[in-house]
Amino acid sequence: MIYLEPESVPEAVAALAGDEDARCLAGGQTLMAMMNADLVMPSTLVGLRRIAGLHEVTETEGMLRIGAMVTHARLAGEERLEGARAVVTGSGGGGDDVSISGRLEGARAVVRDAARQIAHPAVRNRGTIGGALCHADPQADLPGALVAAGAHVEIAGADGVRTAPVDGFFVDYLESSLEPGEMLTAVLIPEGPQGAVGAHLKFSRTDGDYAIVSVSSVVAMQDGVCSYARVVVGSAGPAPLHLDAADALLTGSGLDDAVLLQAGDLLAAAADPVDDVRGSSDYRRLLLPALLARAVGAARERFDG
Amino acid sequence: MGFPPTVSGPGALKIENSFLVPAPRDRVWRFIQSAEEVGACVPGCEHVDVVGEGKFKARVRVKVGPIKALFNIDIERTEEEPMESASYSTRGEEGGRASRLSARSRLTLRAAGEKETEVAYASEISIAGRLGRFGAGVMKKKADDLGGQFAEALRQRIADTPA
Ligand SMILES: Cc1cc2nc3c(=O)[nH]c(=O)nc-3n(C[C@H](O)[C@H](O)[C@H](O)COP(=O)(O)OP(=O)(O)OC[C@H]3O[C@@H](n4cnc5c(N)ncnc54)[C@H](O)[C@@H]3O)c2cc1C
Numbered sequence: 020m021i022y023l024e025p026e027s028v029p030e031a032v033a034a035l036a037g038d039e040d041a042r043c044l045a046g047g048q049t050l051m052a053m054m055n056a057d058l059v060m061p062s063t064l065v066g067l068r069r070i071a072g073l074h075e076v077t078e079t080e081g082m083l084r085i086g087a088m089v090t091h092a093r094l095a096g097e098e099r100l101e102g103a104r105a106v107v108t109g110s111g112g113g114g115d116d117v118s119i120s121g122r123l124e125g126a127r128a129v130v131r132d133a134a135r136q137i138a139h140p141a142v143r144n145r146g147t148i149g150g151a152l153c154h155a156d157p158q159a160d161l162p163g164a165l166v167a168a169g170a171h172v173e174i175a176g177a178d179g180v181r182t183a184p185v186d187g188f189f190v191d192y193l194e195s196s197l198e199p200g201e202m203l204t205a206v207l208i209p210e211g212p213q214g215a216v217g218a219h220l221k222f223s224r225t226d227g228d229y230a231i232v233s234v235s236s237v238v239a240m241q242d243g244v245c246s247y248a249r250v251v252v253g254s255a256g257p258a259p260l261h262l263d264a265a266d267a268l269l270t271g272s273g274l275d276d277a278v279l280l281q282a283g284d285l286l287a288a289a290a291d292p293v294d295d296v297r298g299s300s301d302y303r304r305l306l307l308p309a310l311l312a313r314a315v316g317a318a319r320e321r322f323d324g
Numbered sequence: 325m326g327f328p329p330t331v332s333g334p335g336a337l338k339i340e341n342s343f344l345v346p347a348p349r350d351r352v353w354r355f356i357q358s359a360e361e362v363g364a365c366v367p368g369c370e371h372v373d374v375v376g377e378g379k380f381k382a383r384v385r386v387k388v389g390p391i392k393a394l395f396n397i398d399i400e401r402t403e404e405e406p407m408e409s410a411s412y413s414t415r416g417e418e419g420g421r422a423s424r425l426s427a428r429s430r431l432t433l434r435a436a437g438e439k440e441t442e443v444a445y446a447s448e449i450s451i452a453g454r455l456g457r458f459g460a461g462v463m464k465k466k467a468d469d470l471g472g473q474f475a476e477a478l479r480q481r482i483a484d485t486p487a
Pocket of ligand 1: 047051087091146150153201390
């Protein structure tokens with residue numbers, strides 16, 4: 020196996036070219052475990068850590084551009100600097116981390132909220148947004164949250180750079196729409212509708228385990244009427260589950276419990292979850308409407324009074 | 325799939341399905357007697373050799389995202405009731421990569437009117453070695469998916485073959 024650490028995206032793309040068993044290495048949290056289990060045997064490993072641009076977070080044309088190598092911990096914000104300690108914000112150290120978290124407010128908060136609930140600090144410190152997307156595990160937290168946020172992915176390949184809505188990125192279990200020779204360079208997150216709130220509700224056996232079911236939502240209300248809703252369910256099939264019909268049911272309603280359960284039933288009927296140690300397929304489908312009602316009900320309460 | 329899984333190994337996987345084929349039962353029976361025809365319907369099957377009466381060797385490629393495997397498989401027909409059913413025992417391993425699979429499968433035909441036949445299959449597969457470390461839930465989905473592709477290919481191939 021060849022190990023490379025290119026310093027630019029074009030060099031990385033060149034290293035991936037013409038070898039379908041070459042793989043990028045981001046935080047290594049999943050790839051290393053899969054290599055240790057002999058499940059994946061790359062011919063060439065392209066380490067991305069030296070590519071400075073992939074670690075950057077910038078604001079461009081209403082989009083927050085998050086480099087593929089930004090860790091879950093940076094997305095979640097520096098937790099040690101919350102509460103009373105937040106007073107040191109901006110005084111060096113974790114300052115930049117806090118400012119990313121600050122930019123993930125409103126609708127974008129769905130992404131921060133998902134990142135915060137991934138695994139435990141060690142995994143969050145190494146695992147990256149790019150790795151989480153490219154691994155394309157539908158039980159993970161960030162894929163659904165990014166679909167709810169209406170994010171776009173930026174992909175580099177031999178023919179240059181393209182961007183696409185994140186919705187179409189997830190094809191099947193562990194299968195993204197990346198073509199051989201392509202890599203993810205950034206995720207672009209729009210500001211979202213005015214006044215919207217975003218949240219990620221994760222239901223799992225223990226803190227930090229993968230979700231049995233997760234619900235990512237971005238919701239806005241005006242004068243008691245829902246003006247925007249985008250709801251996505253994770254661990255419910257081969258890709259994050261999003262139905263325009265469910266959003267349409269919520270939009271224009273008062274988000275009362277009956278409507279929430281109705282939208283949940285629609286999504287449960289479309290869900291095709293796996294049967295495994297974390298929960299049976301039937302159990303996951305049964306949970307879905309109740310969790311959706313809990314997630315969106317909590318959002319509704321934030322608009323009351 | 326949630327890797328790493330908290331428990332290892334899918335143990336025994338069961339897949340079951342039935343589907344209608346637009347051909348009378350004797351034609352479907354003749355079709356499934358041909359290793360070459362059936363092999364062409366198995367997703368990822370690269371070739372099949374008949375090595376004896378009711379004995380076959382095949383090479384099958386499977387892939388889930390970055391996880392790829394190539395199995396060398398021995399299939400033996402263990403039971404046969406002409407026009408009704410056939411049972412097979414399958415053993416396979418990856419060249420040098422230490423995954424082994426074994427399966428018992430049964431195929432049953434039932435006439436559904438004069439022009440259609442219901443084909444039912446049931447298979448119990450166990451996988452040991454590196455692929456046994458893969459999450460059970462996704463493995464089952466993948467197996468069901470491959471079963472569905474097999475059914476569709478078989479249906480299509482029989483429909484496209486002149487009687
Ligand atoms: C113990 C444990 C618990 C976990 N719990 C959770 C959880 O509760 N929720 C959750 O959502 N996740 C969970 N994860 C997953 C983790 O958070 C990471 O998202 C995951 O490990 C992938 O990120 P990574 O940076 O480590 O990627 P890597 O492991 O380095 O790579 C993963 C895959 O993506 C490819 N890849 C990476 N970056 C790129 C790129 N830029 N372009 C193209 N391909 C790329 C790699 O080739 C590889 O196939 C857990 C992981 C562990 C080890």
